[in-house]
Amino acid sequence: MAEPPLVEPPLVEPPLVELVETPVATALLDPPVVVSRQARQPGETLEPLDTPTLAPPRAPARRREGRAAHQAIVVSGVSKLYPRPSRADQPVLAVDDVSFTLEPGASMALVGASGSGKSTIAKMITGIEHPTSGSITFGDLKIDTIKRRGLKRLHREVQMVFQDPYAALNPLHTVEYTLTRPVVNYSGLRGREARRRVLELLETVGLTPVEQFAARLPHQLSGGQRQRVVIARALASDPQVIIADEPVSMLDVSLRAGLLALLENLRETWGVSMLYITHDLLSARLVTDQIMVLNKGRVVEAGNTASVLQNPKDDYTVRLLDAIPNPGRSSPGSPGGAV
Numbered sequence: 001m002a003e004p005p006l007v008e009p010p011l012v013e014p015p016l017v018e019l020v021e022t023p024v025a026t027a028l029l030d031p032p033v034v035v036s037r038q039a040r041q042p043g044e045t046l047e048p049l050d051t052p053t054l055a056p057p058r059a060p061a062r063r064r065e066g067r068a069a070h071q072a073i074v075v076s077g078v079s080k081l082y083p084r085p086s087r088a089d090q091p092v093l094a095v096d097d098v099s100f101t102l103e104p105g106a107s108m109a110l111v112g113a114s115g116s117g118k119s120t121i122a123k124m125i126t127g128i129e130h131p132t133s134g135s136i137t138f139g140d141l142k143i144d145t146i147k148r149r150g151l152k153r154l155h156r157e158v159q160m161v162f163q164d165p166y167a168a169l170n171p172l173h174t175v176e177y178t179l180t181r182p183v184v185n186y187s188g189l190r191g192r193e194a195r196r197r198v199l200e201l202l203e204t205v206g207l208t209p210v211e212q213f214a215a216r217l218p219h220q221l222s223g224g225q226r227q228r229v230v231i232a233r234a235l236a237s238d239p240q241v242i243i244a245d246e247p248v249s250m251l252d253v254s255l256r257a258g259l260l261a262l263l264e265n266l267r268e269t270w271g272v273s274m275l276y277i278t279h280d281l282l283s284a285r286l287v288t289d290q291i292m293v294l295n296k297g298r299v300v301e302a303g304n305t306a307s308v309l310q311n312p313k314d315d316y317t318v319r320l321l322d323a324i325p326n327p328g329r330s331s332p333g334s335p336g337g338a339v
């Protein structure tokens with residue numbers, strides 16, 4: 001019998017293109033595979049309405065007549081210094097001289113470790129925080145100094161999807177109520193027309209049968225379904241831009257690919273541009289064309305997503321890439337945990 005080798009062959013790191021060939025990632029690249037079925041154990045059953053619908057979303061007719069042409073978001077030399085939160089603290093330079101342009105229809109990833117300033121950038125773009133210096137513009141809107149009246153105009157075109165679908169929805173409001181308010185506010189539709197639009201939005205985000213989902217309260221939805229409602233609400237104003245701040249990080253791995261496929265599909269069918277904020281380089285690789293790597297508030301690397309991830313120039317990007325779980329070494333059946 002042949003002796004086993006004394007030295008084990010070295011573990012060869014698969015290149016990134018192989019890394020993304022996890023079951024979840026493959027499903028994402030090849031919709032409309034029902035990802036949850038792949039992740040389900042044999043014999044396991046699901047409540048009928050808990051099945052995430054991953055049919056490609058059908059984009060309703062856009063209602064942009066009379067609205068401005070799509071505009072870029074231009075961020076120039078923006079810094080944000082938070083004052084000392086308490087006497088024992090130092091001021092925090094959360095964002096340090098950041099510049100970039102999010103072009104119409106583009107999808108850009110903003111990646112970096114916790115505390116690197118990603119959410120602060122998202123908040124400044126959506127007018128929730130003002131920069132300490134630098135400028136942010138969206139067409140003729142100066143976001144860096146925006147006031148209440150400008151905010152309504154801005155939020156009609158630039159919508160945000162937050163990380164936590166549990167905190168984002170009022171537990172006392174049905175899905176229909178949650179969606180009707182922005183539909184009425186932004187589109188001016190009333191009564192039956194508004195309801196039709198709400199159902200159309202539910203169909204867009206794959207929550208069918210739409211009438212049943214419209215009547216539900218948040219606690220009657222799974223996390224993935226809640227995040228779909230949050231996305232539907234963001235779409236109610238027919239926006240040009242979606243700022244998605246870690247939109248799938250709190251969801252079960254089996255649901256993430258479907259949500260990301262939905263965002264990607266909206267970009268393709270509606271031409272919505274997207275700033276996709278994440279810790280996760282693999283999902284950034286799957287849904288964005290451009291990437292910006294942020295470290296301690298500074299952009300350390302930027303460019304085409306595939307090129308940056310295949311040939312990172314900055315040590316910090318290399319370290320982030322090294323932190324990606326290697327599916328080759330993960331337990332059998334695990335989707336790698338990264339997407």
Ligand SMILES: Nc1ncnc2c1ncn2[C@@H]1O[C@H](COP(=O)(O)OP(=O)(O)OP(=O)(O)O)[C@@H](O)[C@H]1O
Pocket residue numbers: 082083085092093094112113114115116117118119120121279
């Ligand atoms: N309101 C605030 N007051 C003081 N400091 C703040 C405030 N908001 C954020 N910070 C600090 O700014 C820095 C950047 O925070 P930010 O939330 O932008 O990071 P992040 O990259 O989104 O992190 P995570 O990945 O954990 O969400 C952190 O050091 C944070 O503690």
Ligand SMILES: [Mg+2]
Pocket residue numbers: 118119120245
């Ligand atoms: Mg954050």
